[in-house]
Amino acid sequence: MASNQNKTLGIMALVKRDEPRFPEKGYYQKLTEIGRKHGIRVFVFSPRQADFARRQVVGFEYHKGQWRRKLFPFPAVVYDRCFISASYRHYKPFIERLQKDPQVIFMGLGLSGKWEVHQILLQSPQLAPYLPETLPFSMQSFFSLLKRDGTTILKPAVGTHGAGVIRIDTSPTSYSIIGRDHRNQPFTRRMKTLAAVKRFVRRFTLGRTFLVQSYLSLHTPAGDPYDVRVLVQKNEAGNWVTTGKAVRIGNSNITSNLHGGGKAIPLAAFLNRYFSAEKRTAIEQQIDEIVRILPPFLEEHHGRLTELGIDIGIDTKGNVWIIEVNSRPGRSVFRLTNDRDARIRSVTLPVKYAQYLMKIV
Incomplete structure (x- = not known):
């Protein structure tokens, strides 16, 4: 105490x-x-x-x-x-x-990286089906997924705000690379040969650890990328609670992160706009299941956590995916959606949880 x-x-x-x-x-x-x-x-x-x-x-x-x-x-x-x-x-x-x-x-031990989190979540029978196929980057794993799917994602194993995330697409006559560089600036490149792609990827990944991930169609009918940010936090009794949910929509690039210039709207309004009532219910139930199971499961295998930003993808068919989990989440999304209650909870709960720890430890 x-x-x-x-x-x-x-x-x-x-x-x-x-x-x-x-x-x-x-x-x-x-x-x-x-x-x-x-x-x-x-x-x-x-x-x-x-x-x-x-x-x-x-x-x-x-x-x-x-x-x-x-x-x-x-x-x-x-x-x-x-x-x-x-x-x-x-x-x-x-x-x-x-x-x-x-x-x-x-209050919490920071998560060490995307690959480590992925490996932990794979151990949960309930969470594993929501995880996209993910592999440590190597030229072999990269070209294997690219050849099989025609499109693949490269992302830094450690990093935030969508910086360094790129998508490589194959067409009959060329290859295109779209994404954000390491300074989070958007770019697009077109290359005619696989050898040119190989040279670019080798330079782009030099000195950093990357992951290769199967491509998911996480975009609106207009082509804007989006994801669902759910903020979960410990409360004054040391229990996990959901602070708020919102949809982040990007500007026709690969990531929906707000640091890349995106916008945010409430989850319910977004689902009403793009999905049928039956599909909306299924999506909301699956998101609630992830949010209920993931925090305590991750904490059990990682060590004490205080809050998590869970990024959830919904593909064009309405399938739900766990995209990323962040132990140092931002909360500006609730200011952009004018969710005053979530915004107040998001800044109040860390202090209340700290007070709880002072009393019990």
Whole structure:
């Protein structure tokens, strides 16, 4: 149990230098304000600024309209918002050392990668049928799927926001590659030979781990890609609850991620527009089954989790697929759909779950 002197929630982020330069400032500001109402002090810190000898950390606290740099004792609870990026390797040793500290509670352990999550979910008889065929990338696995299906997907094993996801299509006279580069910029290429495709794929995947995935027709009749984002979180009793569901629609590219310039609408409105009543019921039931089974199953095999963004695909025939699971989900989708209740829950529940952990651990 956290003492009254250390009812603190430390948001662990990739803070650059000794300045309050970090993403999601608006979200962290709201967490600070909610924490204050619950008697919890919230601050943002970099794991690289942890002094393990003195058990102190340099952090930033939002107060009276500005972020102030201060020295804090190690937080009672850590909320991990360290997004995987090229610089993550510099932070990883410090994060792992903090995770081993018996006096520090991590709200959740970040998922390590798409392949590891896929392997865990395959073990569930209920979830396995919802998983698209996925293989670790090699030239052999890539060309095998491309030859069999005529189209295949390449995606980074670790990454967010749709960056680095591409689709390769075969036609009688050429090959086309469409997707987003590693800076998340959309591009299209056309190539006449398989050798040219091979050279491009080798350069594109160099130095990073990729997955090969069977192509699914996850688009509207107009050709716009979309998926369903479901945010599930732990509540004040430590139980999984569904915060909200929304459909993200992309701009005629391969991914529907909002960072690529997409839009969002409520799930019910989307299903009403594109599916029959009978099909809508079946889709909603399958999504509910995934959302009920997946969080506790994944947590059982991975370790403690606090929230998950579950991305679900619905193909043109109405089949439901698990596309991706993210342990550091965003919540801007609920602002775009004007779902005020989901938006408030999404920023309130992390503080309530932190308070729950302070009481029971």
